[in-house]
Structures are given as C-alpha cells and as structure tokens.
Amino acid sequence: MLNKAAKLALVSTSLAPIFLTLWFVELSNAWKSTLPWSDNVVAHWMAGGSYLLAALILSVLCFALVWLAASQHGLERLPVKIKAVKTVDKEIVGFLLVYLLPLINQSQNTISVPVLVFIAVIFFFIVYNSHAYHFNPLLGFFGYHFYEVTIDGDITYVLITRQNITDCKNVSQVVQLTEYMILDANHAK
Numbered sequence: 001m002l003n004k005a006a007k008l009a010l011v012s013t014s015l016a017p018i019f020l021t022l023w024f025v026e027l028s029n030a031w032k033s034t035l036p037w038s039d040n041v042v043a044h045w046m047a048g049g050s051y052l053l054a055a056l057i058l059s060v061l062c063f064a065l066v067w068l069a070a071s072q073h074g075l076e077r078l079p080v081k082i083k084a085v086k087t088v089d090k091e092i093v094g095f096l097l098v099y100l101l102p103l104i105n106q107s108q109n110t111i112s113v114p115v116l117v118f119i120a121v122i123f124f125f126i127v128y129n130s131h132a133y134h135f136n137p138l139l140g141f142f143g144y145h146f147y148e149v150t151i152d153g154d155i156t157y158v159l160i161t162r163q164n165i166t167d168c169k170n171v172s173q174v175v176q177l178t179e180y181m182i183l184d185a186n187h188a189k
Contacts, residue, residue, distance in 0.1 A: 007178055011128045013062035014136040015120065016055045022116075023051035062138040066160070070185050075175035077185045082168040084150040088158065089140070149182075156180070163187040 026048025031040055068074045139146075139160060147159040149171075160177075161184035163170060174182040 008128065009061060010065060010136065010177070011124060013058045013065070013138055015124075016058035016062070017137050018120070019051045019055035019058065023048040023055060026051060059138055059141075062136065063142055066139065066142075066144070066183065069175050069177060070183055075177070077173045077175060080171060080174045080182070081152045082149045082159075082171055083152065083154075085159075085165050085168055086148045087165075088146045088148050157182045159184060161187045 027044060030044040030047035032043075035043065143162050144160050145162070145164065147161065147165055148156060149159045149168075150156050158181045159165075159171065159174070160181065161171065163184065165171065171184050171186070173185040175185050176182050
C-alpha cells in the first residue's frame with residue numbers, strides 16, 4: 001500500500017485540471033480579438049504559463065505514480081478473485097464539474113488568489129481525509145476506468161484499470177494503492 005506521502009501526491013495531482021482551467025482563463029483574458037491568431041500566440045504565449053507548467057508537472061507525477069506502483073519494482077502484486085463489478089466512471093464527471101464550476105464563471109479579469117487558495121485547501125482537506133480521491137480526473141484522461149468491485153471476503157474496493165471489464169475473471173492480480181483502492185497490475189501501463 002502507498003504511504004501517506006504518495007497518497008498526498010495522488011490527491012495533489014487531482015488539482016491539475018484546476019491549473020489547466022486557470023491557464024485558459026489567463027490566456028483568454030490576454031487574448032486580443034483584433035489581432036490575428038498567429039500574432040496572439042506570439043504576443044501571449046506566456047500568459048498563465050505558470051499554471052500550465054503546474055498542470056503538466058502534476059500530470060506527469062500522477063502518471064508516474066500509477067506506472068511505478070504497477071511496475072515490477074513497485075508495489076507487491078496480490079492475487080484477487082472478484083465477485084462483483086460495477087462501473088463508477090460517471091463519478092469523474094460530477095467530481096470534475098463540482099470543483100471547476102467556480103472557475104468557469106469568472107466575472108472579473110483577475111483570479112482571486114485568496115479565494116482560490118481557500119477553495120483548494122478545503123478541497124484538499126476533504127478529499128485527503130475521505131475516500132473520494134480515487135476519482136482523480138487525470139487518471140480518466142490517461143485512459144483508466146474506475147470500477148467498484150467486491151472481492152472474496154465481501155470487501156468493496158475501487159479498482160483502477162485500463163481495460164473494460166466484462167468478466168470478473170479478467171482481473172487476477174492487483175496492487176493495493178490505498179485502504180480501499182486497488183490497481184489492476186496487468187492492465188495498468
């Protein structure tokens with residue numbers, strides 16, 4: 001199982017879409033409709049660049065965490081027998097909309113950093129202390145699917161995999177990322 005530092009990194013990476021949205025807001029605010037597209041790109045290519053860089057760094061970190069966890073040198077592979085499967089991919093959309101919605105309706109040309117920090121701290125605290133962090137939108141972007149699975153012993157986990165599960169027998173080995181989240185070891189990369 002991942003330690004608290006890795007769990008913290010996984011929660012942090014779910015903030016990448018917020019930084020991507022902030023980058024787009026900054027770029028949109030700098031964009032001049034009177035200039036040709038190419039001139040706008042040349043004049044404003046750095047607008048919101050720090051937000052874009054933060055989104056890219058968090059995206060790479062997220063992908064690296066999952067890749068390393070499933071690699072031969074990562075977490076221990078555990079045999080698993082799944083009894084029931086239910087897709088929960090739809091949860092990503094709601095999760096993403098809830099924390100991006102306040103950023104979409106920007107009535108000012110500037111982003112309120114104190115409000116953004118306040119929202120991020122509340123979001124981070126709630127997600128870190130709950131089991132909601134497994135709906136990291138970046139994982140969906142990287143092609144992962146989320147399933148609620150029940151294994152022998154009637155314990156329910158969230159399974160992350162790149163495959164579309166149509167048969168419970170398709171998943172035979174997992175790595176345990178957190179208390180209630182497992183990663184399909186054979187279809188994670």
